[in-house]
Amino acid sequence: MNGIGASTGFAYQPVASVWGGNEPVRPRPVENPQTVQPVQETPEDDPYTLSDEEQKVVNELSARDREVRAHEQAHKAVGGAYTGAISYTYQQGPDGKNYAVGGEVPIDASEIPGDPEATIEKMRIVKAAALAPAEPSGQDRKVAAQADAKAAAARAELNAQQTQANDPNAPKDPLDMDMNQRLAEMRREEEEAGSHVATSDLMAYASSAYGAQAA
DSSP states (O other): OOSOSSOEEEEEOOOOOSSOOOSOOOOOOOOOTTTOOOOOOOTTTOTTSOOHHHHHHHHHHHHHHHHHHHHHHHHHHHHGGGBOOOEEEEEEOTTSOEEEEEEEEEEOOOOOTTOHHHHHHHHHHHHHHHTOSSSOOHHHHHHHHHHHHHHHHHHHHHHHHHHHHHOTTSOSSHHHHHHHHHHHHHHHHHHHTTOOOOHHHHHHHHHHHHHHHHO
């Protein structure tokens, strides 16, 4: 998935094929089990015994399968209710079995509207889930960074709410805060210089600032 919105995902990309995987699996002959007599075979007599090279491939695929499943389960365990079902990408080995070589866990990484404090907590969980595996992927780190950005925005919103609650006259808009600060600085500078700034001059500055905002 691209980006991080209402839903994104932790993608663990498949590795390059370690075995062609396109060859048809060699079927074992099927006989009526009631007529088959037990036969003691040696590895040399069994035409379906894996070669050393094929066994090496199976071992590599088995290791990859364990790695992928552990990676995705780590996301799932930490992300909890914010995560969806794990999906895997499989590759068939020379033994005919399917091995997980890639995986993905979708996660709800959206903000909680009107509740910056809850958003901050949610983004903490999203980031922790993204970095839960022993070796986070590039996509995992991207999700973590975006969770940080959303948490920072929520903290700014929360601070603005708290400031407004403590001082009802405090501006709600960041530009209002900048403008009021500049007006206060202008008054202070003029007072220190022993003169006064005309009210019309201050209003002109305010009008200019709002005009810049509208532009």
